Amino acid sequence: MTQLATRDFIDGLPKAELHLHLEGTLEPELKLALAQKNGVDIGQSTIEEVQASYNFNSLASFLAVYYPAMNVLQTEDDFYQLALTYLKKAHQENVRYAELFFDPQAHMTRGVAFEAVVNGFYRACVDARAFNVDAHLVMCFLRDLSAESARQLLEIAKPYQAKILGIGLDSDEHHNPPLKFLREYGDAVAQGYRITMHADIDQVDSIQHIQQALEIIRVERLDHGTNIVENPDLVDWVEQLKIGLTSCPLSNRLVADDMKDREVLELIDHNVKVSINSDDPAYFGGYINDNYEAITTKNDLTIDQVVQFAKNSFETAWISDFQKQTYLAEIDAYVADYLQK
Ligand code: ADE
Ligand code: ZN
Numbered sequence: 102m103t104q105l106a107t108r109d110f111i112d113g114l115p116k117a118e119l120h121l122h123l124e125g126t127l128e129p130e131l132k133l134a135l136a137q138k139n140g141v142d143i144g145q146s147t148i149e150e151v152q153a154s155y156n157f158n159s160l161a162s163f164l165a166v167y168y169p170a171m172n173v174l175q176t177e178d179d180f181y182q183l184a185l186t187y188l189k190k191a192h193q194e195n196v197r198y199a200e201l202f203f204d205p206q207a208h209m210t211r212g213v214a215f216e217a218v219v220n221g222f223y224r225a226c227v228d229a230r231a232f233n234v235d236a237h238l239v240m241c242f243l244r245d246l247s248a249e250s251a252r253q254l255l256e257i258a259k260p261y262q263a264k265i266l267g268i269g270l271d272s273d274e275h276h277n278p279p280l281k282f283l284r285e286y287g288d289a290v291a292q293g294y295r296i297t298m299h300a301d302i303d304q305v306d307s308i309q310h311i312q313q314a315l316e317i318i319r320v321e322r323l324d325h326g327t328n329i330v331e332n333p334d335l336v337d338w339v340e341q342l343k344i345g346l347t348s349c350p351l352s353n354r355l356v357a358d359d360m361k362d363r364e365v366l367e368l369i370d371h372n373v374k375v376s377i378n379s380d381d382p383a384y385f386g387g388y389i390n391d392n393y394e395a396i397t398t399k400n401d402l403t404i405d406q407v408v409q410f411a412k413n414s415f416e417t418a419w420i421s422d423f424q425k426q427t428y429l430a431e432i433d434a435y436v437a438d439y440l441q442k
Pocket of ligand 1: 122125160271272273299301352380381
């Protein structure tokens with residue numbers, strides 16, 4: 102279908118969200134409300150002041166704003182409210198299925214119990230079933246903390262494992278290669294977790310890190326990861342093994358001044374399963390449909406091209422074959438219906 106995709110088409114399209122940090126959905130309004138409720142001084146008291154603090158141009162400068170803001174999250178209910186607010190938004194955008202990152206260490210290191218974080222987030226996922234969004238949690242190790250700290254986190258999470266689908270790796274990639282967490286990833290797989298990790302764009306040693314992630318740790322997905330275009334062997338590898346890449350155009354544009362849309366389209370041409378996702382929507386200027394729209398309008402993408410992203414999102418989700426086929430059929434029905442109008 103060579104018809105160009107519109108925002109209206111994108112809005113109604115069933116899709117999966119595979120790269121979203123729950124803490125990255127903390128909008129200025131909720132941030133200020135929680136700061137006031139919990140008596141936390143964040144140094145800003147109006148929406149404008151909060152927005153003015155969002156002046157980052159790199160992963161490191163983003164993270165320097167992102168982590169301190171989490172101080173406002175204190176109780177299980179705060180985590181619940183954050184996640185449920187996001188999930189309602191996801192529902193409006195026709196996200197049918199979501200795998201959501203969260204960073205327990207960013208909360209535990211400031212005295213919040215693991216239990217409050219996971220139980221609050223999980224309760225929101227359960228409640229979202231009432232409006233037909235199937236959401237799951239992916240627990241990230243912070244890669245700038247020690248492997249020992251990640252190991253302790255895995256141990257603490259053991260009684261809650263039924264509430265957590267997979268393990269991810271995020272935060273500052275510089276000098277924090279995948280192999281730092283080789284043992285912890287091995288343990289995670291042995292315990293039955295699915296595994297992914299960030300390969301942020303244009304990092305020092307990007308290619309070396311991606312090789313470690315794919316060839317040694319053998320992750321099932323790569324978050325971002327579009328630097329593989331620099332290495333044809335890696336492109337072949339991810340294509341053959343059907344490894345999903347979760348790209349986030351608006352976050353790329355802010356931290357690297359480039360949506361990396363050319364790379365995404367080149368990878369799609371090589372049959373790599375790239376999906377479009379939101380990363381930290383409260384900070385990067387848009388949720389999943391804004392990300393779809395950004396890459397679509399910049400490149401005049403057709404309905405077929407946009408549908409490919411949505412199909413890739415379900416095909417690389419950690420769901421059964423039956424669920425994949427059901428979601429793919431839902432997309433086909435939506436497209437047929439849309440074209441008849
Ligand atoms: N934490 C939240 N968003 C992130 C990103 N895009 N990369 C690394 N760590 C993150
Ligand atoms: Zn991310």
